[in-house]
Amino acid sequence: MESIAFKMLFRRKGTASTILAIALLIALLASVNSLVNNINSQADALSRLAGVGKTYLVVSQNSTALADSKVDANIVDSLRGISQIDTVLPQKLLQASLETPSGNSYTVTVRGTDNVPAFFDSICAKIDGSYCMNGSEANIGFILSNLASVGKNSSVSLSSGSKVVTIQVVGVVESKTSSDTEIVVPLETADALSDGKGVLSFVQFSIKESNKENEVMSRVTQLLSASDKVVKTQQIDTFAQDINDQIVSFLNLWSFAVYAVVVAASYVVAARLIAEARFELAMFRTLGAKKRFTFELVFIHTIVTAFLGSVLGLTIGIAGAQVASTAIRWMWGNLMLSPFLDGGQALQIILLALGSAIVGCIYPAVKSAHNSSKEGSL
């Protein structure tokens, strides 16, 4: 009896229009999702193209600023042992008070590193004077030099807490980086101003060949302690991912509104079935069908309608997006527009549509089961 009942219900005049109503909603979701996929994949591709940076930092896991990071200095030798790593620069950042010859005082950032020339080389710095080579010498960034009126050959004192060192500025550097506002000293000077040897703020290293990045990173990760992590200095992929997440958040909110309409559409499908097939439903009850049978008829009819609508909608949505993007490519020559939907997303859309259909049809299905014997309507 079930098959006859379903044939009767599906052959009604209104079935096609209800399937189409759901299909149009799903088509919206499919087309918008495929366009967003295209935008996100382009952003990823651009980030891979632009992400040419080869410089990384080893920092501590829980630090939000480099100055607060604490890394064991033993990692430096281990990193230098990896042949694919080009330059390893252990660095210590700290805030200190700079006292100038004229008696003025400034809070400045002091950067200590064990190879000052290599550090300046890594940031393509220009220098007026020479690189500092021992604990009594320092280099100063040109902006800080102008700000504090401290030039080459000036003698200044740096203090951090109770520790004080007196140094001579032997060179003024311009690098178009934060070092233009810093004092750069050998690591021993930075150690003298801080907690001492053995602890660094971070370790900067660069890899020789960017195509061996994964291999190098795998080896570096093995060397790290649980409290350390590696970050790339040019974080274009992180940026692109966050921007993509923002678009996905917007899409989720919008999809929620669409699924709410799918719930309404499913209610209409079920209610319309009950209104238009009330004689058939009453007939089944008269022939001995139980309430459960009526419920199942309405419920399964709605679910099948929603499923067919979802599949049709996916087809319309993807095909529509492809046709529209092809037309746009022809008209405007935008070759980057190529929407797509992956299998997982298609399945997710169908499952969410079916879930919405269940929510939408429960009430009319239950009500019809109670009322069908008396041609009840909603």
Add this chain to the structure above:
Amino acid sequence: MSLLRFRYLNGHRILTLVLILTLTSTLFSVTAFSFLGFYNGFTDYVGTEKDIVAVYGTSGSTPLTGLVPMYLADNISSVDGVLATSPEVIAPCVINGRSVFIRGILPQSLSKLTTLTITDGVDLNLNDTTSAIIGVGLQQKLNLKTGDKFTVFSIMSEKYVDLQVKGVFKSGSPLDDEALVPVYVGQWLRGVNYNLVSVIRTKINENQVSINSLYAALTKGTSPTAPASPSQTKSDTEQQLEGLISISRAYINPQSLGVDEAQNFMKSYLNRYGVSKDTLIILSIVVLVFASGTGACALTLFINQHKQEIGIMRSVGASARKIKTDLLIKLLGWSLVASTLGTILSAAILVFFQNIGYLQVLSHQVIFQLDPVIVAANFVLISALVAVCIIRLEMKQ
């Protein structure tokens, strides 16, 4: 005889129909308001006032990638009718794994164009080499407070810098989602030299100077036959940067410069990709058209559910035209209710998600704005859907 007084429509069914039309209307409103929120947010990025003009480099395909020499700020300042200039460099960066836009500014110059209310801490000075002030939106997003330190990683170069929050500000503009730093810090993070900025925002007296005359004055100073020379008196920009950075002047191609009203400057970037306010409204209407199938089915159901009542009226002599007119009048009233409820519901949803910081595009909050065009379009479209369904209705004798 009018049928208006006959209450033959079931209240429960009317409620169901209104609910479904409300959901359809909500979908349209959510789509349209959020699209326009994005559009307005983007076009308001540089400024909303008519007297704010953007001087920019035409070579960039986005507002972030164009560059313009900073010294032009001084050339512009000398033009009669120019009230203030603010050279700004915009750098996309990452802080604590989140995308953030950092804007390098000359604090004194910016304050002449945009009022910043410091809600916590203190304002930024050009000498603050390791400090930033952050907008209230960014403060909520990153959960930062005055005194906190953070590392900024650049996107456009291999540069990073440690900064400390010096203060929190509120401006009522897209700046609220950004961090402001001295111009040279922005230049490091943008990966450009000290002579270049992203845009020079300029406040003009529209009665004294036009955009065209400003462009003419600007390009005159860049001509190879009339090279710009350092003025005898120090300009505002030079005075602020004095002692820190010296700005060099070089010949630039006048065609690489653009001058436009701030909103038009941003609109021009969107227009390159075919995005305009009109296209976004049309897209929203397309969404409603796709969702209208549900509305049409609900109306068909509604009529079917009242077949018996309509049949009785037909049998006592009411013409199909009269019944359709009566249905139309009654349902148009309910359409107004549904579109109003849809607008209110969508506004509530968007305001809620806006307040929790969920709606962001390019790391800037999408600001919900009640657009009267959308409100009117909502009612007109829902009414049109109802009208078409009623008019196409087949009424058998």
